[in-house]
Amino acid sequence: MRRPTATGIRLRSRLPDRESIGNAYQSARKHAGRILLTGAIYVLLTEFVFVFVFPYLFLFINSLKYDFDLRNINTQWIITRLNTFNYAEAFARMNYLEGLRNNLVVALGSMAGHVLSCSLIAYGLARFRFPGRNLMFMAILLTIIIPPQVLLIPLYIQYARINWVGTFLPILVPTFVGFGLKGGLFIFIFRQFLKGLPHSYEEAAKIEGAGYFSIFFRIIIPMARTSILVVAILSTIWHWNDYFEPTIFLNRSTTLLFQRLGTISYWQGVMTPTGAYINPIMLAAIVMVTIPLLLIYFIFQRHFIRGIEFSGLAN
Amino acid sequence: MRKKRFLTMERRDNYKGYLFAAPWVAGFLLFFLYPLSQSFLLSFSQIRDISIFQFAFQGLNNYRNAFLQDVNFVPLLMGSIRNTLLNTPIVVVFSLFIAILLNRNLRLKGLYRMGFLLPVLLGSGAVMQNLRGNAAVVDFTSGMQGASSGIESADLTGIGLTQQLTMMLGPVAAGYLQTVLNQVSAILWMSGIQIILFLGALQTIPVAYYEAALCDGASEWEKFWKITLPLSMPVVLLVTIYTIIDYFTHMDNSVMVYIIQVSFADFNLAYGSALSWIYFLFVSLFVAAAFLLMRRHVFYMGDK
Structure with a gap:
């Protein structure tokens, strides 16, 4: 189990607290509390992230579907046959x-x-x-x-x-x-x-x-x-x-x-059983528009994480 | 603290600030003040011939109409102000909270951060609208550009997220979820930028302070109130101001939609610019109020 290390806490776990020295019960309780806290943080973050990610996931899945999968009332997230034609078509048209x-x-x-x-x-x-x-x-x-x-x-x-x-x-x-x-x-x-x-x-x-x-x-x-x-x-x-x-x-x-x-015209879309028009080519195009940005962001954000160590040195 | 009247070295140095400000002043005159003054003049006039942009001076008529004749404008303005006052504190607190969580050394930290940024990455405009099934925003761009280029509004009518939810959860749960989601997801989706700003702020706080607090036996809670919050106050101010402005001038805001509709769909540019001048006066007042209220609590490490 990795300790939750907001840089301060990492240090604390090495230096025993004044009151818990020699008190095994208390330190065990604290440890359990910390695990619980970390768990809660993960659950909370995952929950929030889901709200953010859900639309994009929806977009991505549907952009890979054939007509028959889009029309299928039983499946939302399952693709029976992968359709890469959407991407080729969007690539050419744009x-x-x-x-x-x-x-x-x-x-x-x-x-x-x-x-x-x-x-x-x-x-x-x-x-x-x-x-x-x-x-x-x-x-x-x-x-x-x-x-x-x-x-x-x-x-x-x-x-x-x-x-x-x-x-x-x-x-x-x-x-x-x-x-x-x-x-x-x-x-x-x-x-x-x-x-x-x-x-x-x-x-x-x-x-x-x-x-x-x-x-x-x-x-x-x-x-x-x-x-x-x-x-x-x-x-x-x-x-x-x-x-x-x-x-x-x-x-x-x-x-x-x-x-x-x-x-890319909307009206070539497919009517789904839920009553929505979905144009998988359009969705593929949207995915292609955003993918390079995601890559650029990933490059930036690696440095963003490293910033932590730096700020310690600056002062 | 004024010690000497004549130019001390420090004061003389201060005039070098103009060197750094100079490019901005040039940009201000070219890209802001000139077009702004045009818009200001426009708000006092009436269109005579749109094809050659000929306008006639009309005095305060447009402004009077906004308050006395237009039945839409004032209620929209009030609603917009109420929403902003309600949502701004929620967004600020929520995004600070999430930023603090994300600043911990979590596994998959990168992925979580990415997740919270997705709405921003996905496009603050067109794609979001597409997903939420609302094409109102892009109508006017297509109106201006014609069907040949630009975004056609038909392309952006939704893919029906609402229907999807109803399908998955049944009508009752979906209806409830919808009302919650409309509020929550709107707030969540608008806080991506704020989260980034706060993350940046949290990372500039020197670790040494936390270590010192640790030696003194401070709890997490105390560390937050005594170190984290005071040191990120400059960014709290930044985020608050940004959130207020973002809410007011977002293309989803009902007043903005109305102004755009008046100026570009009805093509009443003069009245539209009068409306926007009234509106921005209000926004400026709110920004100024937020600034004055928070100024006392903001502490800058670099201030002498």
Whole structure:
């Protein structure tokens, strides 16, 4: 049995508590309690996770079914014959590779822009008490509050004038100055995390004569690793799934995967015994749209877990 | 704490903050202030010719209509405010709770984290709508783009999760589960981002503090109130503000749906932008209130 190790507890089990020294009964009871607690946590988490996973599982299973399985009233989760044709069909109809390339350019490019620009801006906000900084912070909150839909038409006219419509530029360029999809929120995130970092390292560097940009890149960035990961994950996810700005600003060969779902018609679906229309090709397409994102997330999140050990060193 | 009036070294250094703020100001002028002012002007006018975007100034008429003539707007606004006030604390507490659980060294930690993120990964918009059997949100995009490109609303009418549930559990249990699920799953599904933010916050808390608490014999409960919570307060503030804004400006929000319908389906852009200005004024008030209320309790380690 592995001990539940929120890092503190691991230590405690090595150091015997004051009251339980020499008291075998009590320590056994504590041990049992801990097992129960861990068990309860697993049950609880599994239960919650089920609510989250259920729709996706449903989607995935049905995307692999043939018509006769979909129509079968007796089976919900069982596939009698695996249907991979759905995936091939969705792949071809969406022109998947082109869409995937577009998605990667938009999501990863904007992610890079957001991480770089928002961290710099937030560093300025969190560490320098310049006049007007509160005003600026309020304006940043305002940019979060007002959704892109409100600014859409003037922006569209602005971009159309400089021939940016149909290219990735309307989505990529604003991210490099702290705007774009939820840019203000990322500045806010960085600000909250950066304000929590202790000053001592910077002051030491300042005394050594380091400039502000080298302080930023050598000291702040490594210490702010967790927040960088959070922003990178969120920015990538949101850009991957955004359909509002891309539908407006991108067209033809630059459209993203999400927009390409539109090429798969709903009405070729099958009427299930429960009265729902299911188009397995559509479901397969949705799975294919989300799979690369899951992979990207897995890569990010491995570092996310490692963050724990790091934060111990930073202080 | 003002000690000297003239430029001390620290104060002079503070002006270097402008260097970091400069790109944002440029972006603000280009990508925000200009389009925003256009929308603001639009709210005071009336459409004369939509094809060439010609508008006539109309004074406060649109604003007056919103409160005095429009029977839909005010009730929707009130409902939206009530829902936000109810749901925000639940989401914040729930996501902090889940984040603390996920921050333990569980087996399959990665998979659990992935599970909680799935709704976010799956798409905050289109796919979710598809699953929940609600196509209202995407109607206007397809309306704007025509049938040739973009998302066709017909593609996104649901695959009938509700029917599936009824099938599996029988009508009574399903009906009950449905009402619970509508609330719970809405809350759960909206807390993926919050969970990530809290996880990030929990991981930046120095382990040394917990070790010190351990030596002093603190219990889990005490550690939470004395270490975990105070040190994650900056992120609690962040999450609260984010949740409020997310609830208000989510595309599912009834006021947002209404505004979008007015501006794009009925194509009354001027009235739509007046509505959104009123709405965002309210949202800003709530954000400001949350900020002021929580400010006293937020402590930053980096503050001098």
